[in-house]
Amino acid sequence: MTIHIYNTLSRKLEPLTTIEPGVVRMYVCGVTPYDEAHIGHAMSAIVFDVIRRYLEYRGYQVQHIVNFTDVDDKVIERANAVGADPLALSTQLADEFLGQLAALNVLPASAYPRVTQTIPEIRAFVEGLVERGYAYAADGDVYFRVGQDEDYGKLSGRSLDEMLTGTRFEVDPRKESPADFALWKAARPSEPAWESPWGPGRPGWHIECSAMCVKHLGSQIDIHGGGNDLIFPHHENEIAQSESLTGQPFARFWVHNGMLQLVNPATRQVEKMSKSLGNMMTIAKFLEQYEGDVFRLIVLSSSYRSPLTYNSDVAADNQRKLERLRSALAPASGTLTSGPVAEQLAQAVTSTHDSFTAAMDNDFNSAGALAALFDLVRAINSARAAALGGAPFSEAQASLRALAGVLGLRLEPAQPQQHHTLEPFIELLINTRNELRKLKQFALADQIRNRLAELGVTLEDGPHGTRWKL
């Protein structure tokens, strides 16, 4: 069985082959930290986190690079608006984002390079393109000569002719062709700038990713990822720059996640979540209401390539889904360790592994993998009901935890240690209620349960006592 991945470049499912056996070099476009991160950014991070975790589960060593565009027009604009230093602003927002990714259980990438740490490499990259005739300087700017690149447009499926007939290009007289794009931008007053052969300036947007790729992973990589809104022009231009400089294919696989969408309150239309459209849910706001696992489940529940519409119903559904997954981790209630029940459960573990792997091998079909997990949940709960315990039971639970972990799900109870002060009081009420139940004072006992429920504490009476949760 081999892993198959949908490649935007070929628009087909292709078997994964890597440049170096057993190693996957993966570069994912990160964010431009100029404002608070929203759950669309989180979706993309989680998608590639799951891909990375699964590749590692299948035995690959993954070199995972995610960049920060810490200096660009938007950062500068925003910094000026709030009276901050651009680099201080982007550094602070990037650090915040990294903290949120940790809360969402996204594994740290191998490195998080930033533009400002890659200036010499970017400069050298641009110089190389100029030397080879793929770029030209004009008034302190440097532009990529798109017409020089014969297969420009191959990723996004457009031809240069089509693009030139479009009316939406602003005409810049310094450009040889309207489709040429900036590799280096001359500094304007009071902007961050670095010295260069063309005068002080800063990198254009697309060049940084090409330069960081080469710096951290080499001139050829296995997977290049990002949101599908980056296909054009960003990734198209990355290919143009990189392949023009090296003469070699840049990335084997181009992997793109779909957009997170949200109903725009102004237009009542479902639209891509975006700062500029004004319809967004920040990661911070989401995490105030729900655990990280809930958002991860939302992302895992559908194909990473499809658009995903977020609303509060979706969040609530997935909250319950999470509770169902956790139900399988409740302790055993019996002590049976052999017999048909044990065999059935062992069988279920095996078939779950098989379906999980088959689903994930098929372009990371996380929804299918999740379905396999739910089958195992039912099998474990059935076995518990049939009094299975001991090693056969705990081993099945360990399998569930392990596979959920491949998807990055923690499955830990919410805030397990935060109720130390509450605990004795709740226990006291539970004990009192159980005394009342023994005395058949059910009206009072039910009143305690109902009052606790109103306060957010749920009681469950089982054969071995009463359990509670917030």
Add this chain to the structure above:
RNA sequence: GGCGACGUAGCAAAGUGGUAAUGCAGCGGUCUGCAAAACCGCCAUUCGCGGGUUCGAUUCCCGCCGUCGCCUCCA
């Protein structure tokens, strides 16, 4: 206008050329003093619409309708 993705039960969402996973919600049952949780069972003769290919299509092809993304900064 060009390029691309998608349209499956009340909702979310997998999937396959041979008669539809999974989760939520709902319904019936077991358990319980009653609940809750868990378990058992039910819940799309049907996969946007119309043609075509095929012994057979939800799955392949064509057209139409609808939704979304990109074509300008964007995960």
